Amino acid sequence: MSTSAASVPAAPPRAFSASDLAILGVVVVWGTNYTVVKEALGVIPPLAFMSVRFAVASVAMAVLLLAVEGWKPLPWRVLFKLGMLGLVGNTAYQLSFILGLANTTAANSGMLVAVTPVLVAALGAALGVERLNRPLVMGMSLAVMGMLLVVAARGPSLGTDTRLGDGLILVACVCWAIYTVGIRSLGNEVSALRITALTMLAGAPGxxxxxxxxxxxxxVGSIGFSARAGVVYSALIPLVLSYFIWGRTVQQVGSARASLYNTGVPIVAALTAWGVRGERxxxxxxxxxxxxxxGVVLSRGK
Structure with a gap:
């Protein structure tokens, strides 16, 4: 079966399904992970945190794949594509995002990440792997506006001292859009678990x-239990489990619709920060x- 984008995957059903419920779970996990990571970064430097987190996640992902599906040969073209997606969606994305955050404000990064669903939809349509309809476009526009309001309340900074970080965050957004559309372009010929595992293993070394x-x-002796637990949790749940669910959902409902749910991450992040850190x-x-x-509700219309 070809991995070419020449044939557009069938349009996903619009009714609320188990896939939608699963992606909502991912939104909750990724939203709460901001607070978990912020607590851990108070003890562990960002690059060290990212390195250890990915080492743990890649080992766990490899063990899970071998235990559930075992090793199955794939055509070299598919392996090459998965390797490239791993480099873009893991190595380039993670480095750009963590270094971008270190050189800009949280508000700026949130404002810039708001363009990701638009990038995913535009790239998917341009490559012929996604069908866009009026409810989806209108819902996406409404959701992106809402996301901008959520993060704008924190007061974005437009000074020259954040330009490097802002640029890196935009690079990260493009990388994530390519990764998401790339998963969709594979169709269902490769399982979501295998896609997640092989792309993670390809991107982990960098x-x-x-x-x-x-x-x-x-x-190491100065790192307490809570910081260590934060690393392990952030590796196994937001990375291993959530990446797997994300890949499976993209296959089933499409990259544009899955990306639309991502606009809910700032809501969960804000509520978590309120409950844990007192940020009302x-x-x-x-x-x-x-x-x-x-916007999410509107996107389900006919």
Whole structure:
């Protein structure tokens, strides 16, 4: 079976399904992970955290794949495509995102990430792997507006000192869009678990090596239990489990619709920060949350 984008995958059903429920779970996990990571980064440097996290995740992913599906040969063209997706969706994305965050504000990064669903939809349509309809486009527009309101309430900075970080965040958005559409273009000829595992294993070496000097410089004895638990949790749940669910959902409902749900991550992040760190959400964030939910509901129309 060809992996070419010449034939458009069948349009996904619009009724709410188990796939939608699964992607909502991923949104909750990724939204709460911001607080988990922020707590761990108070003890562990960003590159060291990223390196150890990916080392743990890649080993767990390889074990899971071998235990569930075993080793099955794939055509070299498919392996090459998975390898490229791993480099883009893991190595380039993770490095761009973590270094971008280190050089810009959280508000700026949130504002910029809001363009990701649009990038996914535009790229998918351009490559012929996604069908766009009016409800989806209108819902996406509404949800992106809501996402911008949620993060704008934190006060974005437009100074020249954030340009490097802003640029890296945009690079990360493009990388994630390519990864998401790339998964969709594979269709169902490769299982979601195998896609997740092979792309993660392909991208892990670059991420691990980039943070190796920071890992070697760590004073392991000064790292408490909560920080260590944060690394393990962030590796196994937001990476291994959620990446698998994300890949499976993209296969079943399409890259544009799956990406639309991603606009809910800032809502969960804001609510988690409120409950754990006492960062009370504003009225503007509440309005943004309403627009995001409305956009998701609107996208299901006929």
């Amino acid at each position: 991420v691990v090596l980039a943070g190796a000097p920071a890992v070697l410089a760590l004073d 959400p504003t009225l503007l964030q509440g309005l943004g949350a309403a627009l995001i939910i409305g």
